[in-house]
Each structure stands twice: as structure tokens, then as C-alpha cells.
Amino acid sequence: MIRYLLICIFLFALFSGNAQHRADSLFRAGDFGGAQLEYERLVFEGKPPVSLWLLRKAYSQKAQQQYEHALASLKRINLYEAPDSLTAKLFYETALLHYLNHQPDLALGVIQEWRYLHPAAFSSAGKVVEIFALAENQQWVEAKNAFDDWARSYAADGWVNPLAGVEKVRWKKRRTAETLSFLLPGSGQWYAGSPGRGVVSAGLNGGAVLFAIHQFSNGFFFAGAYTGVGLFYLFYWGGARYAVKLAELKNQRQQHELMQALHTAFRQKKE
Amino acid sequence: MKLLFFLLLVISLSGRAQTSDANAFLRYLMAKRFFDEAILEANRLTKHQPENDTTLFLLGLAHYEKKDLKWSLAAWDNIPPASPLFLQTQFLKGFSQTFLGHPNEGWEIFQRIVPHDSLSAALRTLEMAGVELLRHDFPAFHQQADGFGRISVLKKQEDNLMAYAGLLQKKRRKPWKAGVLQLALPGAGYYYAGYKGHAIYNLLLSTLLGLQAWEGYRKRGPESVRFIGYASAFAVLHIASVWGSTLAVKMRREEREKTIHDQILIDMHIPIRTVFR
Numbered sequence: 001m002i003r004y005l006l007i008c009i010f011l012f013a014l015f016s017g018n019a020q021h022r023a024d025s026l027f028r029a030g031d032f033g034g035a036q037l038e039y040e041r042l043v044f045e046g047k048p049p050v051s052l053w054l055l056r057k058a059y060s061q062k063a064q065q066q067y068e069h070a071l072a073s074l075k076r077i078n079l080y081e082a083p084d085s086l087t088a089k090l091f092y093e094t095a096l097l098h099y100l101n102h103q104p105d106l107a108l109g110v111i112q113e114w115r116y117l118h119p120a121a122f123s124s125a126g127k128v129v130e131i132f133a134l135a136e137n138q139q140w141v142e143a144k145n146a147f148d149d150w151a152r153s154y155a156a157d158g159w160v161n162p163l164a165g166v167e168k169v170r171w172k173k174r175r176t177a178e179t180l181s182f183l184l185p186g187s188g189q190w191y192a193g194s195p196g197r198g199v200v201s202a203g204l205n206g207g208a209v210l211f212a213i214h215q216f217s218n219g220f221f222f223a224g225a226y227t228g229v230g231l232f233y234l235f236y237w238g239g240a241r242y243a244v245k246l247a248e249l250k251n252q253r254q255q256h257e258l259m260q261a262l263h264t265a266f267r268q269k270k271e
Numbered sequence: 272m273k274l275l276f277f278l279l280l281v282i283s284l285s286g287r288a289q290t291s292d293a294n295a296f297l298r299y300l301m302a303k304r305f306f307d308e309a310i311l312e313a314n315r316l317t318k319h320q321p322e323n324d325t326t327l328f329l330l331g332l333a334h335y336e337k338k339d340l341k342w343s344l345a346a347w348d349n350i351p352p353a354s355p356l357f358l359q360t361q362f363l364k365g366f367s368q369t370f371l372g373h374p375n376e377g378w379e380i381f382q383r384i385v386p387h388d389s390l391s392a393a394l395r396t397l398e399m400a401g402v403e404l405l406r407h408d409f410p411a412f413h414q415q416a417d418g419f420g421r422i423s424v425l426k427k428q429e430d431n432l433m434a435y436a437g438l439l440q441k442k443r444r445k446p447w448k449a450g451v452l453q454l455a456l457p458g459a460g461y462y463y464a465g466y467k468g469h470a471i472y473n474l475l476l477s478t479l480l481g482l483q484a485w486e487g488y489r490k491r492g493p494e495s496v497r498f499i500g501y502a503s504a505f506a507v508l509h510i511a512s513v514w515g516s517t518l519a520v521k522m523r524r525e526e527r528e529k530t531i532h533d534q535i536l537i538d539m540h541i542p543i544r545t546v547f548r
Contacts, residue, residue, distance in 0.1 A: 040305065223497070
């Protein structure tokens with residue numbers, strides 16, 4: 001009797017384990033599309049634990065950079081019913097995928113929920129995602145403080161905060177660039193960090209005004225009004241818009257440099 | 272003991288027995304709208320059973336949902352006429368060809384359809400009428416439209432097609448007329464083409480250049496650089512705008528026709544989905 005029972009258990013394990021084995025092998029072989037399909041088959045067949053297959057399906061989708069689809073797979077898991085062993089992984093993956101999907105605010109929301117509901121399960125990896133999400137969300141000072149927290153709680157010595165001094169970074173205000181441009185053409189570009197362009201803008205505006213005055217004084221009223229004033233109008237408004245654009249570009253460059261510093265710090269330590 | 276062993280074996284393998292219908296998982300994927308996975312699964316199934324018409328149909332449908340209509344057609348081409356899915360496939364194929372910009376091929380497919388009942392006959396008429404409209408063959412459209420009104424479920428789409436036919440047959444604006452109007456009065460050609468804002472802008476710009484040319488002529492004479500410069504700028508702008516106004520009429524016409532054609536395709540598509548839901 002026991003022998004027959006053992007045979008049955010063996011056969012059951014063989015057949016039910018086969019599909020999982022196939023999915024895992026495909027994943028390991030880098031056939032993420034195939035693995036994704038096989039994990040979904042396990043879900044379809046109702047083989048427990050379904051939440052694990054969905055998590056692994058999300059891994060496969062993440063490997064294919066299908067972040068939105070991966071998030072959709074995770075959303076099918078009931079976080080409150082998933083086994084405790086999976087909770088931290090599910091929160092981490094959801095936060096990471098939101099970050100990768102350029103939704104840092106949602107990533108931060110998930111991290112907050114994770115920390116509130118399962119403080120004991122909150123991990124170093126979750127904190128790292130939080131640092132990156134805060135940085136992506138342009139909450140630079142918070143990102144810097146989060147990095148310090150992380151280094152204190154989880155990291156070994158020798159970490160230098162790549163965001164140190166971030167509060168001294170002078171972010172360019174769009175409104176200021178525009179107002180300055182209106183007050184003195186060219187000064188908005190100068191403020192936005194492009195003094196050369198500021199000089200060119202001032203020259204163009206000044207040239208148009210001088211041309212208009214010259215034409216008026218020689219009795220060419222139409223040419224003065226339409227060519228001179230018309231050109232001044234275009235340079236004046238166009239210059240202000242351009243100053244705003246330059247301020248935005250300058251901020252983007254600074255953000256990129258800070259993000260690069262953050263990435264480099266983690267990459268170098270990893271190596 | 273052997274009986275017990277057999278029972279336990281049956282229970283242990285019941286998980287696999289659930290999936291004995293080869294297409295069950297494929298249907299599940301389609302229902303969940305996991306079309307990429309459905310394509311993968313269908314391709315895997317067709318390797319083992321290349322003539323399973325349900326698999327081929329669902330493979331085509333997954334591509335169709337992803338708007339990869341060329342692949343849909345390739346899958347549906349293999350469905351045999353004896354299949355119960357053949358009629359639906361033919362409608363979908365005809366529509367796909369039409370959607371891909373091959374209305375003649377679409378028309379051929381619709382024409383070859385042998386309707387099973389009055390509903391499929393009315394649907395075939397509607398689809399063929401839609402193709403005739405897309406081809407701007409209005410007499411042929413009206414010939415098909417004579418068969419409208421037999422099935423109430425198609426009435427809305429039939430009415431829509433009649434309305435589109437009226438719009439497409441409306442007197443169309445002529446590019447040469449826009450050119451002549453623009454030549455006579457700057458901006459008038461654009462106004463005729465339906466671009467009112469551009470018409471005002473063009474009139475204003477031409478007037479400003481014209482006034483400055485006139486000023487140069489009056490004060491410095493016809494040989495002055497000032498007059499020649501402004502007059503040349505005016506002439507270049509005017510000639511370019513005449514040409515531009517003719518293009519504007521063509522663009523406006525194409526935009527309008529494209530909008531109507533898109534609507535026709537939608538009204539051809541909806542009943543296929545409704546009838547074969």
C-alpha cells in the first residue's frame with residue numbers, strides 16, 4: 001500500500017513539477033517570452049502557489065523591459081493573501097517596476113505602504129529603490145537624506161554620498177528666466193547659463209530697435225514699423241521663450257549629472 | 272489494491288487531464304487579452320497540429336487584435352472551407368484586406384462569400400457597399416445599398432454608410448479655383464480652402480510687404496535697392512502662396528476623405544464583431 005502511495009506521489013510531483021521546471025529552464029536560458037508563457041500556464045492550471053508564478057512571470061516581463069505588463073502581472077496578486085515569504089519581494093518588485101516605468105511617485109507610494117504594513121520585511125533593496133525614486137522625483141534633499149539613512153543602516157563603511165551638497169545646486173527658475181528676458185533681452189539666457197546666447201539675443205533686439213529708429217528718422221514709416229518693430233517683436237518674445245527653454249535644459253543637465261553620480265556610486269561599489 | 276492504485280493515479284494526473292483540450296489555454300489567453308502569449312502558444316500548437324482550424328483562427332485573431340493584419344491573413348489562409356469558422360474568417364479577411372488599403376482584394380473575398388443565412392447575406396452586402404464607398408464607386412454603392420434595411424441589427428451602420436456616401440459625393444473644392452482666388456487677393460485662396468486663420472495671416476503679411484515696397488518706390492524710385500528688395504519679397508511670397516493655396520485645397524480634401532474613410536472602416540468592422548460575437 002505504502003509503495004503504491006509513494007508511486008502516486010512521485011508521479012504527481014513529476015507531472016506538476018514538469019511545467020515549473022520548463023518555465024524555470026526557459027527563464028535561465030534567456031527565453032523570457034517562453035518562460036512568461038509557461039508561468040501563465042501554471043496560473044491557468046491553478047497550480048499553487050499562483051502568486052509565485054505571477055511574480056516569476058513579472059520577472060520574465062521585466063527582463064524584456066515590459067515594465068507595464070510586469071506591473072499588470074503583479075497587480076493580479078493579492079498582496080494581503082500572498083505568503084509572507086513573498087511579501088517583501090512583491091513590494092520590492094512593484095516599487096522597482098514603477099521606478100523603471102518612470103512613475104517614481106507611485107514607487108514611493110508602494111515603499112511607504114511596504115514600510116507601514118511590513119516594517120520588519122522592509123529591506124536594504126527597498127531603501128535603494130526609494131533613493132532612486134526620490135531622485136527621479138526631483139526630491140534631491142530627501143534623496144540625499146535617504147542615502148545617508150541607508151548607508152547608516154545597511155551599508156558597510158566607505159560610502160560617500162554622491163548627493164552631498166545637493167542643496168547648494170542652483171536650479172534655474174523658468175519664471176525668472178522669462179521675467180529677466182522681458183526686462184532686459186538677453187539677460188534671461190545669461191541667467192539660464194548661456195551668456196553667449198544672451199549676448200546674441202541682446203544684439204538682435206538692439207539691432208532691430210536701431211533699425212526701426214533709423215527708418216523712422218529717414219521718413220520710412222512702413223519699413224520702420226513693420227520691419228524694425230516687427231523684427232523686434234519676434235526677437236523679444238522669441239528670446240523670452242528661448243530663455244525658458246534654456247533654463248529647463250540647464251536643469252535637465254544638472255539632474256542628469258546627479259542621477260549619473262548616483263548610478264556610478266552604486267555601480268562602482270557593486271563591481 | 273490495484274483498484275486503489277488506479278484511482279490514486281487518476282487523481283494525481285487530473286491536473287493534466289484538465290488541459291486535454293489543446294486550445295483551452297489558448298482561449299484563456301485570448302480572453303485575458305494576452306495576445307503576445309497567445310501568438311506564442313498558438314505557434315507552438317500549430318507545430319504539432321498544423322491543421323487545427325481553431326488554433327489557426329485564434330492565431331489570426333491574436334494578430335488581428337494586435338493590428339498585425341498581414342500575419343492574421345497568413346494564419347486564416349490555412350483554414351479550410353469545411354471549417355465552421357470559415358465564414359467568420361472570410362469576413363475578417365475581407366475587412367483586413369480593405370483595412371490594409373487593398374479594397375479590390377477585400378471586395379473579391381466578400382464577393383466569394385456564400386452566406387449561410389439572411390444575416391450573413393445582409394452583412395456581406397454591407398461590407399461590399401463599404402468597399403464600394405472606399406473605392407468612390409458611387410453607382411456600385413447605390414446598387415448594393417438597394418439591399419439595405421432587411422436586418423434591423425445592421426440598420427445603424429447602413430444609415431451611416433448612406434450618410435458618408437452623401438458627404439463624399441458633395442461638390443468638392445477645386446485647387447485651381449483656390450490658386451486663381453489667391454492670385455487675385457492674397458489670403459482668398461486659403462479662405463476658400465477652409466484655412467481662415469492662415470488666410471488672414473497671409474493677407475496681413477502681403478499687405479505689410481506691399482506697403483513697404485510702395486514706400487520704397489515712392490521715396491527712392493523703382494531702381495532703389497529698397498524697392499527691389501521689398502517688391503521681390505512680396506512677389507516671392509505671393510507666388511509661393513498661390514501654389515500653397517492649391518496644395519491647401521488638396522490637403523483639406525485628403526484630410527476630410529481620410530476621416531470619412533476611417534469612419535467607413537469602423538462601420539464595416541462593428542457589425543462583423545457583433546454578428547460573430
